[in-house]
Amino acid sequence: MYQNFGATVEGATVTFRVFLPDARKDPSQYNGDAFPGIRTIRVAGTFQRAGGWAWDVATAPELHRRDHPSGDLYECAVSGLDDGWYEYKYFVTFQDGHQRWVTDPCTKYLARNDENSGFVIGGPPVEIRDLAVRRPLSGAIFYELHPLDASASYRGARSPFRALIDRLDHIRSLGVNAIQLMPFTGWWGGGWGYTIRHFFAVEEQLVADPARPASRLHELGRFIDACHERDLAVFVDAVLNHVDAGSDPGTGFGYRWLYRNPADSPYLGRYEGGLFLNDIQYGHGCAQQFATDVCRYWLDRFKCDGLRLDYARGYLREDDVTTGAGRLIRDLRDHLDWTGRERVPLVIEHLPEDRSAAIATVNRFQADGMWFESLMFELRNANLTGRPSPDLLTALAAGEGFTAGGRNVGYLSNHDYRTFLDWPGAGGRAQWWRMQPALVALFTVPGAVLLRNGEEFGQQFAVPGFDHPDRQLPRPVDWSLADDEIGHRLIGLHRRLAQIRRENPVLRTGRFKPFPYVRSEVPDPEGLGVHTARGLVVYALTGDRHAIVALNFAGTDRETTVAFPHQGTWEELLDDADLKVLGQRATFTVPGNWARIFVCTE
Known part of the structure; x- marks a missing residue:
């Protein structure tokens, strides 16, 4: 409507x-x-x-x-x-x-x-081809980007969305098959775009081009069409928990100022657990319909391929599917099914994160998945200390517990946090190899993978805390880093891991073992689990075939013994260090700050 x-x-x-x-x-x-x-x-x-x-x-x-x-x-x-x-x-x-x-x-x-x-x-038409192949969330490798930051170093007078097309082939070469756009609808001030005011309009900074004053929406449409041409899905960061309603008439959210007493607007008001700006009042049908129609507009008119519901916890009532995020997901699912787009994922950000509660929410409201911060924090801690915690196993096993195909979206960092190599003690870009076991883990656990723009070649971004005034300052991507030796090595590793993941479905959809996991700092009798003191993590995946993954966060080589489910030759996918398993167990060495990925070939 x-x-x-x-x-x-x-x-x-x-x-x-x-x-x-x-x-x-x-x-x-x-x-x-x-x-x-x-x-x-x-x-x-x-x-x-x-x-x-x-x-x-x-x-x-x-x-x-x-x-x-x-x-x-x-x-x-x-x-x-x-x-x-x-x-x-x-x-x-x-x-x-x-x-x-x-x-x-x-x-x-x-x-x-x-x-x-x-x-x-007049102006050029907005014509967008359909995405040829729609994948389940488990098959997604996302690339998160902010159009302003990602294009700042080279776009010149072009609009950011037009300039970004120049980088799509690079992004696709990483094995990425989905773009996660940060907010692009009309916002107030600078920053990342979370101070939304105009839900149906593209932010002017992203589409304005002096040479093409009547283009605008065509700029966004052209970008999405170029993504679809390359088999890249486009996901929208849907900011629907709050709005920056503004304090001055003539600006801000129109549905506040169309009322003589702006406080009377039925579109705004405290609903659940909002933390930012002005809450949208989902207890009122007019606001609920407005939010649903915003999503339908971007999904239908611009053929966007999925939604990330920003801070869904702020407008989600755990026992209510008739209002808020629960109703939004239900209504969008009905609409997508009716229009023949069953494979358009709806992903929630459920923060502050409680793993079991978040998974229960995904299951209850039939969302497709959730952003999963615990994996980032546990991999970061293992990288910084060289001593993986038993909690890392719980994070790696996050795919277990979902029903109806739900999945987590894992990452080493996202826009809210400093990059993986920038954490104090991580060694920075000069010690890029220390992030290798964490990166292998990211690509070898069930669920979706998300890469942050610039992290594929090791660019470091520091992001202050949530209350810091400089938190949302621009952080331009330095694409020249892709061309030095470190950039080449990291990009090559990303490409290799994406190929391994693509060619071995068990790594993205398999059942995780050990699960349930008895919390311990030493492995179980089969050699699976964490060995905190030695810096080792070993886990198995079972699906169309069997896989065993071993991560070494220590700086020196580690030998370990594991019970393999089958005798025969196990192919090692990283270094061609194939393993012949003759009995019930086999011993192998994991190089320092590296990993082993074994898959059964017989």
């Missing part, structure tokens, strides 16, 4: 539509007496140049109120416009005579100048 409001263009005509819910007509919209108190809505902007003065309120066309089953719909059309880019805003007069400018809450275009809304007449 909401995706059809705002400014819609057909030929040389633009139609403006503003919807406001009314609980007297439809009680499901909200509770209480949240009436906007509007007398008139006019729309003014640069499109008025054709008949007079731009931004002239006196001659601005008025939107006429029409009946709607769930409220009121204000609407008007302007015809005869030339091709080009236009900006506009609503000028609202309330019943008591108070007046203010208001941004369009459903605008599809955003101008950085005064947060004006916008539309395009």
